[in-house]
Amino acid sequence: MSADVPGVLAALEAMHGGRPWHWRPGAAPFEVCVGAILVQNTAWANAERALDRLRQAGALDPAAMAALEPAELEALIRPAGQFRQKAKKLRAFLDLCRAAGGLNSLLALPAADLRARLLQTWGIGPETADCILCYAAAREVMVVDAYTARLFRRLGLGPEADSYDAWQRWLAAEAAADPRWRGAERLGRAHALIVLHAKHCCRKRAPRCGECLLRGRCAFAAETSGPR
Numbered sequence: 001m002s003a004d005v006p007g008v009l010a011a012l013e014a015m016h017g018g019r020p021w022h023w024r025p026g027a028a029p030f031e032v033c034v035g036a037i038l039v040q041n042t043a044w045a046n047a048e049r050a051l052d053r054l055r056q057a058g059a060l061d062p063a064a065m066a067a068l069e070p071a072e073l074e075a076l077i078r079p080a081g082q083f084r085q086k087a088k089k090l091r092a093f094l095d096l097c098r099a100a101g102g103l104n105s106l107l108a109l110p111a112a113d114l115r116a117r118l119l120q121t122w123g124i125g126p127e128t129a130d131c132i133l134c135y136a137a138a139r140e141v142m143v144v145d146a147y148t149a150r151l152f153r154r155l156g157l158g159p160e161a162d163s164y165d166a167w168q169r170w171l172a173a174e175a176a177a178d179p180r181w182r183g184a185e186r187l188g189r190a191h192a193l194i195v196l197h198a199k200h201c202c203r204k205r206a207p208r209c210g211e212c213l214l215r216g217r218c219a220f221a222a223e224t225s226g227p228r
Helices: 005-016 029-038 044-056 062-066 070-076 083-100 103-107 111-119 126-136 146-154 164-175 184-200 219-223
Strands: none
Touching (some): 005 184, 029 044, 029 083, 029 103, 029 126, 044 070, 062 083, 070 083, 083 111, 103 111, 146 184, 146 219, 164 184
16 A cells, blocks of 8 residues: 555545544535534534534524623633633624625635634644634635554654644645545545544544554554554
């Protein structure tokens, strides 16, 4: 199995193509934006519980969420952890939407302008901003995270620097070598597959190297004697 980036992504598709992913094509943009904030520093299962509570309360809508009292919003998103901070982040995002003339107007901005505005919003960093760009605004943006670095460093691949921007530029350029990994939907799929692989196989501790199709090209697997 090839250890170049398109080859890695093909292997991940073969291993995890049937696994569910929470941000699918056609997902409601506001729900994606809220989920991208709620999942910060927690597992997706916790963010999903908070989203379910918001949905049941009829608050997964910018106007409805903005109408909530601060204590009400905090109570609804409590399962996501850091609920007071995240409630403030959601309020800041609602303010951003309002200033842009609404969520649809915000997401319709040119990609560079949208990303800049998101990064100027309290509580939104590069990963969250790019999740919103890719999954909510359908822009051709590669999302990277700690899972990205773990996987590719173990394979002996990656940029010289370890910054978010360095990883994003490197992975986007490498993936673009194969037309099958171009476009917002396919870049979103690439990010999803990397996360799924890191959670189910290439784990930080006790990785399941014996289940990985890339183990023959993985220096980490060779050093740790394969299956765990």
